Amino acid sequence: MARTSKTKRIYRAQEADKKPELMNKDEKPAKKEKDPKAVKKIVRGIIQIVVIVLCFAFLIGSFFVKDDDKYKPYDGAFETAAASGVDNGFIALSYFSVDRSGTQxxxxQAQLKEHLRTLKESGYVTITQDDLKRYLKGEIYLPERSLFLLFEDGRRDSAVFAEPLLKDYNYIATMTSYAENLKTENSTKLLSGSDLEELRHSTFWELGTNGYRLSYINVFDRYGNYFGELPPPEFTQLRQYMRREYNHYLMDYIRDEYDIPMESNRLMRERVKLDYQEMEQLYQKYVGELPWLYVLMHSNTNQYGTNGRVSEENEFWIGEYFDVNFNREGNCFNEYTQNINVYDLTRMEPQPYWSKNHLLMRIWGDTGMPQVWQLGDATQAAFWTILNGAVEYEENKVNLTSLPNGTGKLRFKDETLEDVVVRVNLNGNKFGNHTVALRSSEGEDQYIRVVLKNNVLSIYERQKDEEESTLYTLDLDVHDGVVYQTMEEHRQESLSRAIKVKNRQTYKPEESKKIAKNLEKKKSEPLFYGSMPYVPDIQVSDPQDRKMEISLIGETLKVAIDGKQAARVSVTVKEAGSVELSCIWGGYGYMQRNLADDVYDGVFKDLMIEDVKTGEIKFDNRLQNEEMFADKLIAFWQSVLDWFSSMGKK
Incomplete structure (x- = not known):
């Protein structure tokens, strides 16, 4: 296929290594040269010094704000909105945590930059808390694409890595935090009260709150073992053994191992009231005032708690202390009505694995407003026809995004492919459907499909005027030779880990040790299905990285996964056709945090399509040598910066 200069193949003949010439016996020995090892040490030392200096310069630049960098309000956009008299509503997006390199x-920072750049290019302007309050009172109209931007949990790294981007795009955001963290001066992870004051002074930040504390109550593992109350560090250590049998501190009564409330209505009300009072006191002490914007963690229940009476108590105190509350997650769109409940606003929480078009697709699904999809490399795009969803061609990746509750589909423009080899890395998420269709007719009434869905490989074919038939199915855990724990082994592991955590827990130590003793007794109790294998749930955020090679020659189809043959089947569809790529949303699936997402990204990386009969490479977006070298250099530099960041957190 034709390539741009960036990805054009370059073939260079390499010169043969020359052997060193032998010295003539009559020649005098040459003057002794410097020890090569010593020279290498000097060069390496110089490089290390340069790297260190650059890293410190970068970090210093990240923490200091230039005085002339100030947020500039979008006054003209508000005047235009007022003149139109059209109520456009607003979207609310909330990002939880940002650091240099990211995780699952x-x-x-690069991912956040791509999201914010996409929003900026799509015409979104941020609104302030004052804009929000006045709009919810019906006093003003908002610009057509208004965005209320939040960063939750009061993380220091979020502030450090987000602020330069806010400046670049002239965006203003609200930082919410927990009151109990305001007194943690010199914390490497959490923002203190003085830190929040500095953020507010920058003009790119406003302040909100998530409440007094982040704490989990009524925690049970997947086997019904009671862990009680867990602060965030302990919860993180044990979350792999849980499903969703837990709650946040203000969502329910404190319950015992039988799920029976351990507190009366009066004690519950006093506990909830105390949390709000302590929150106010700490904000007054360390910030000077309590923010009037609240994000309740984590309701999403169509009320203000999972229990009705607890919800009523929260509702009362929210009304006493705050003007606005974001109470729900999932939908990003909010719109003024005469009966709007300003304490039941909704926001969307983008995830690190979302492509740019995934973000836009979710916004489109919630608002119905037209979006300009990110296309990427137009040279690559010329080889394909988009049938469903949206697609971005990004260097060596084809990022295909499904419609909400639907599919994303691409069709290669060459309709004459009969015998082909397709090589591709299937990335993105394990939960969902990646499909490569071969010999696909234009009406898609005839095809051979190779599908990877929820870590299961399947092969289907369809002849004209016939139903689709299944040719082959293989669980890739079997292909990988995965040996599962038994349920009993996993239960014992959960108990052992929890006992250690509870015995070390400094929060309510007496109660924690009592729970640990009860867990010790549980270890000796038999589990009637203990010999059954423990198969972990596939979460919607679990990453996927599978190298697939498909060979279709004549009536034989072979599929290799990660360099190992996974399937060899006979097919009956013989007519030439095209290659199709598709991704299919697989349902809401399981996610411990219970975040709903109805869009799926199929990521087809290092895609190569070869016509076997002609030997012609029809499509190839793999990086070439010089590009791979550049990628490795960038990765090395990133690892150096990550090392310095990690040293700063210790």
Missing amino acids: YVFS
Whole structure:
């Protein structure tokens, strides 16, 4: 296929290594040269010094704000909105955590930059808390694409890595935090009260609150073992053994191992009231005032708690202390009505694995407003027809995004492919459907499909005027030779880990040790299904990285996964056709945090399509040598910066 200069193949003949010439016996020995090892040490030392200096310069630049960098309000956009007299509503997006390199649950700065850049290019302007309050009172109209931007949990790294981006795009955001963390001066992870004051002074930040504390109550593992109350560090250590049998501190009564409330209505009300009072006192002490914007963690229950009476208590105190509350997660769109409940606003929490078009697709699904999809490399795009969803061609990746509750589909423009080899890395998430269709007719009434869905490989074919038939199915855990724990082994592991955590827990130590003793007794109790294998749930956020090679020649289809043959089947569809790529949303699936997402990204990386009969490479977006070298260099530099960041957190 034709390539841009960036990805054009370059073939260079390499010169043969020359052997060193032998010295003539009559020649005098040459003057002794410097020891090569010593020279290497000097060079390495110089490089290390340069790297250290650059890293410190970068970090210093990240923490200090230039005085002339100030947020500039979008006054003209508000005047235009007022003149139109059209109520556009607003979207609310909330990002939980950002650091330099990112993880499965944490945004990297680069990922956040891509999201914010996409929003900026799509015409979104941020609104302030004052804009929000006045709009909810019916006093003003908002610009057509208004965005209320939040960063939750009061994380220091979120502030450090988000602020330069807010400046770049002239965006203002609200930082919410927990009151109990305001007194943690010199914390490497959490923002203190003085830190929040500095953020507010920058003009790119406003302040909100998530309440007094982040704490989990009524925690049970998947086997019904009672862990009681867990602060965040302990919860993180044990979350792999849980499902959703837990709650947040203000959502329910404190319950015992039989799920029976351990507190009366009066004690529950006093506990909830105390949390709000202590929150106010700490904000007054360390910030000077209590923010009037609240984000209740974590309701999403169509009320203000999972229990009706607890909800009523929360509702009362929220009304006493706050003007606005974001109470729900999932939908990003909010709109003024005469009966609007300002304490039941909703926001969407983008995830690190979302592509740019995934973000836009979710916004489109919630608002119905037209979006300009990110296309990427137009040279690559010329080889394909988009049939469903949206697609971005990003270097060596084809990022295909499904419609909400639907599919994303691409069709290769060459309709003459009969015998082909397709090589591709299937990335994105394990939960969902990646499909490669071969010999696909234009009406899709005839095809051979290779599907990877929820870690299961399946092969289907369909002849014209016939139903689809299944040719082959393989669980890739079997392909990988995965040996599962038994349920009993996993239960014992859960108990052992929990006992250690509870015995070390400094929060309510007497109660924690009592729970640990009860867990010790549980270890000797038999589990009637203990010999059954423990198969972990696939979470919607679990990453996928599978190298697939498909060979279709004549009536034989072979599939290799990660370099190992996974399937060899006979097929009956013989007519030439095209290659199709598709991704299919697989349902809401399981996610411990219970975040709803109805869009799926199929990521097809290092895609190569070869016509076997002609030997022609029809499509190839793999990185070439010079590009791979550049990628490795960037990765090395990133690892150096990550090392310095980790040293700063110790």
